[in-house]
Amino acid sequence: MAGMTLRLDRAQAGKSQAVGTAVAMQFADSTNMKPTSGTTLSLWAATADPPDESPLSKDTSTDVCVIGAGIAGLTVAYLLAREGKAVTVLDDGPIGGGMTVRTTAHLSNALDDRYYELERLFDESGARLAAQSHTAAIARVEEIVREEKIDCEFERVDGYLFIPPDGRLKVLEDELAATHRAGLVSVRRLERAPWKASIPAHVCTFRNRDSFTRSST
Numbered sequence: 001m002a003g004m005t006l007r008l009d010r011a012q013a014g015k016s017q018a019v020g021t022a023v024a025m026q027f028a029d030s031t032n033m034k035p036t037s038g039t040t041l042s043l044w045a046a047t048a049d050p051p052d053e054s055p056l057s058k059d060t061s062t063d064v065c066v067i068g069a070g071i072a073g074l075t076v077a078y079l080l081a082r083e084g085k086a087v088t089v090l091d092d093g094p095i096g097g098g099m100t101v102r103t104t105a106h107l108s109n110a111l112d113d114r115y116y117e118l119e120r121l122f123d124e125s126g127a128r129l130a131a132q133s134h135t136a137a138i139a140r141v142e143e144i145v146r147e148e149k150i151d152c153e154f155e156r157v158d159g160y161l162f163i164p165p166d167g168r169l170k171v172l173e174d175e176l177a178a179t180h181r182a183g184l185v186s187v188r189r190l191e192r193a194p195w196k197a198s199i200p201a202h203v204c205t206f207r208n209r210d211s212f213t214r215s216s217t
């Protein structure tokens with residue numbers, strides 16, 4: 001495959017800056033990254049230099065080959081390397097490109113598709129799994145940032161879900177109930193948004209550290 005390769009081994013994956021940089025790419029500095037889809041340009045695409053890796057030029061052997069150097073592939077590669085596996089990452093585009101370069105970098109367990117919709121499609125257990133996995137993923141990112149000392153201004157903040165002025169209040173009420181059934185018991189209804197703005201009064205807040213319970217509430 002013509003493409004960039006990034007080789008991670010155990011020594012690199014311990015506490016090294018190299019791995020930290022790779023994983024933090026979506027937060028780092030850059031100039032040449034171009035979006036590979038869509039029409040908007042993220043801050044990172046506009047201002048950061050993607051890591052420069054050479055194309056794979058000869059046969060190589062590895063324990064695991066990961067195709068795709070976006071956040072998912074690099075996280076898998078990083079975690080495998082930490083377990084002592086030799087990992088080769090292949091991509092036919094820039095490292096940290098794909099959708100990853102376009103993220104706004106919010107990590108959230110408030111899901112665009114809505115928990116009540118996940119319940120409809122996958123039952124309560126499926127919605128709970130989504131809540132659990134997103135909550136765990138945020139904790140894992142936080143842990144990696146801390147362990148690798150990645151300077152990306154990671155911060156936990158509350159999130160607010162509100163309905164537009166012409167939206168239906170029931171949507172918010174259904175979502176609040178579904179988040180609780182999904183185990184996100186600290187999501188709360190607020191009387192109004194805690195900032196001075198023309199934001200509508202009907203708001204739910206997702207706390208910066210959600211308590212997740214395994215049993216339904």
Ligand SMILES: Cc1cc2nc3c(=O)[nH]c(=O)nc-3n(C[C@H](O)[C@H](O)[C@H](O)COP(=O)(O)OP(=O)(O)OC[C@H]3O[C@@H](n4cnc5c(N)ncnc54)[C@H](O)[C@@H]3O)c2cc1C
Binds near residue numbers: 003038070096100103
């Ligand atoms: C505008 C925008 C804003 C977003 N904001 C957020 C946000 O705030 N928070 C959030 O959590 N998510 C956000 N997302 C979603 C998030 O960016 C994606 O879910 C995430 O980046 C997907 O990562 P990925 O590694 O799965 O895929 P990608 O980042 O797309 O990586 C896939 C990689 O695989 C490579 N590849 C694919 N096929 C092949 C092949 N055959 N051979 C070689 N290489 C291949 C591609 O080149 C690419 O580099 C946003 C998305 C967009 C578009």
